Amino acid sequence: MGACTSKPSNLPSPNRSPPQPDVQNPNLTARKDEETGNPTRNGEEMDSWDGQEDVGIQKGKKSPFFALYTPSPANYLFSKKSPANSATPKRFFRPPPSPAKHIRAALARRRGRIGGSAVSGEGGGEEGGGEGGAGLDKSFGFSKGFAGKYEIGKEVGRGHFGYTCCAMSKKGEMKGQRVAVKVIPKAKVCFLF
Numbered sequence: 369m370g371a372c373t374s375k376p377s378n379l380p381s382p383n384r385s386p387p388q389p390d391v392q393n394p395n396l397t398a399r400k401d402e403e404t405g406n407p408t409r410n411g412e413e414m415d416s417w418d419g420q421e422d423v424g425i426q427k428g429k430k431s432p433f434f435a436l437y438t439p440s441p442a443n444y445l446f447s448k449k450s451p452a453n454s455a456t457p458k459r460f461f462r463p464p465p466s467p468a469k470h471i472r473a474a475l476a477r478r479r480g481r482i483g484g485s486a487v488s489g490e491g492g493g494e495e496g497g498g499e500g501g502a503g504l505d506k507s508f509g510f511s512k513g514f515a516g517k518y519e520i521g522k523e524v525g526r527g528h529f530g531y532t533c534c535a536m537s538k539k540g541e542m543k544g545q546r547v548a549v550k551v552i553p554k555a556k557v558c559f560l561f
């Protein structure tokens with residue numbers, strides 16, 4: 369029974385165990401110097417309290433000439449074991465397809481559609497063998513029997529590529545009707561082939 373004081377008691381507490389000296393070598397004990405606060409071992413001042421810095425320096429490669437030399441961590445980047453030096457996976461360059469091939473295919477299709485003849489048309493001056501393709505009536509065109517089907521009349525007009533003539537149909541459903549035939553010289557369209 370006694371007064372409670374805030375000052376720590378130096379008396380050993382039954383719950384607190386006293387500091388135990390090293391069992392192997394009781395003389396080798398590390399403790400803080402009471403005056404300087406620096407870690408000491410048997411009275412000699414230590415570099416660090418528990419010697420962790422010593423272990424860290426000794427792990428790195430020390431230069432035999434410079435005691436304080438520590439290898440740069442950048443050396444890891446240039447070492448052979450570095451993943452930065454691992455070979456980049458090879459990329460196989462594939463050149464783009466030649467546009468000439470595409471153009472040649474389009475021209476071949478067009479050539480097959482026109483059949484190598486000069487372009488001609490009728491019915492309001494529409495050109496036969498245009499690029500429409502799918503729904504185009506291929507019965508139009510400047511066929512070998514054109515002279516037998518139509519009687520070419522006088523020229524009614526001119527455009528950039530050819531001229532338009534008035535004609536009379538001789539055969540078929542259009543027999544007896546006047547039509548317009550647009551004639552384009554081969555020389556004007558030969559650059560397409």
Ligand SMILES: Nc1ncnc2c1ncn2[C@@H]1O[C@H](COP(=O)(O)OP(=O)(O)OP(=O)(O)O)[C@@H](O)[C@H]1O
Nearest residue numbers: 491492493524525526527528529530531532548550
């Ligand atoms: N069905 C038609 N009836 C009467 N005249 C026409 C007819 N079609 C064309 N023409 C006349 O022929 C001229 C030329 O017509 P075309 O269709 O060849 O002109 P364009 O399309 O400008 O020519 P291009 O396509 O060669 O540049 C027109 O200006 C017009 O006077």
